[in-house]
Amino acid sequence: MSLKDQVVIITGAGQGIGLGIAQAFARAGSAVVINDVNAETAQAAAQSIVAAGGRAVAAPADISDRAQVTAMCDAAVAAFGKLTTLVNNAGWFAFTPFLEQTPDAWQRTLDVDLSGIFHCTQVAVPHMIAAGGGSVVNITSVHATATIPGTVAYAAAKTGVVGMTRTLALELGKHNIRVNCVSPGAISTDALKKYFDSLPPDRREQEQTHMLGFQALPFFGTPEDVAELVLFVCSDRARYMTGTELVIDGGVLARLF
Numbered sequence: 322m323s324l325k326d327q328v329v330i331i332t333g334a335g336q337g338i339g340l341g342i343a344q345a346f347a348r349a350g351s352a353v354v355i356n357d358v359n360a361e362t363a364q365a366a367a368q369s370i371v372a373a374g375g376r377a378v379a380a381p382a383d384i385s386d387r388a389q390v391t392a393m394c395d396a397a398v399a400a401f402g403k404l405t406t407l408v409n410n411a412g413w414f415a416f417t418p419f420l421e422q423t424p425d426a427w428q429r430t431l432d433v434d435l436s437g438i439f440h441c442t443q444v445a446v447p448h449m450i451a452a453g454g455g456s457v458v459n460i461t462s463v464h465a466t467a468t469i470p471g472t473v474a475y476a477a478a479k480t481g482v483v484g485m486t487r488t489l490a491l492e493l494g495k496h497n498i499r500v501n502c503v504s505p506g507a508i509s510t511d512a513l514k515k516y517f518d519s520l521p522p523d524r525r526e527q528e529q530t531h532m533l534g535f536q537a538l539p540f541f542g543t544p545e546d547v548a549e550l551v552l553f554v555c556s557d558r559a560r561y562m563t564g565t566e567l568v569i570d571g572g573v574l575a576r577l578f
């Protein structure tokens with residue numbers, strides 16, 4: 322299915338990587354449904370895409386809440402007549418040492434980063450089957466493969482998404498639905514800024530230099546870099562690709578020492 326014929330929900334698209342993905346789909350002619358738990362940023366993102374000549378509506382929802390997810394998918398079909406594509410991008414994290422991690426923070430991370438993808442995909446797929454097929458892309462992370470201390474819930478959730486991706490690919494291929502995941506490394510967004518801001522001021526620049534030192538490329542990625550890959554995965558050029566993880570990380574996972 323050409324990108325022009327796709328109706329795509331992007332979760333967590335009020336800012337950051339999700340917004341970059343939404344703008345790229347809109348430029349390619351797709352109809353985009355901007356989800357975010359933050360209704361204000363979702364509305365602003367949809368309005369900016371429409372102002373630039375694209376097709377977009379906002380569908381705010383907390384993806385960890387099944388009823389809100391159902392309403393979000395219904396809104397997509399009501400706005401554009403069908404649903405063909407789902408980008409599970411919304412994410413939440415609180416990096417904390419394991420012994421200090423609260424059960425609430427553990428649970429919230431799993432509710433959003435893992436169960437949220439289960440809910441969105443299970444609710445969206447019947448609409449995609451009715452449309453004759455489509456594509457699901459889950460935004461995971463390099464933390465699904467190699468990680469740092471303090472990420473117990475985030476790494477567990479992101480690793481779980483890779484497993485979920487494989488199972489769903491196997492079950493949904495017969496419906497002409499491909500399921501893949503994209504694992505970014507360090508991408509310049511508010512989430513990365515939040516991480517740097519969590520450090521003492523005198524350690525921020527040092528940490529940035531330290532992180533770049535692990536990469537093969539001497540710069541962080543952008544939401545547009547991730548969007549390019551997601552669009553490729555959702556296009557017919559990737560018609561034989563399913564159940565796989567695509568890493569976009571400046572080479573950070575290539576390093577042994």
Ligand SMILES: NC(=O)c1ccc[n+]([C@@H]2O[C@H](COP(=O)([O-])OP(=O)(O)OC[C@H]3O[C@@H](n4cnc5c(N)ncnc54)[C@H](O)[C@@H]3O)[C@@H](O)[C@H]2O)c1
Binds near residue numbers: 338356358509
């Ligand atoms: N930025 C990075 O370096 C990086 C690296 C690897 C993976 N990722 C992943 O990419 C995705 C996007 O990250 P980002 O950097 O753009 O983050 P971000 O924090 O800038 O944006 C995330 C968006 O998700 C929304 N969101 C949070 N909880 C939600 C919920 N329950 N329901 C709906 N929306 C919700 C937020 O409101 C926000 O707009 C996440 O899944 C993240 O784990 C980011």
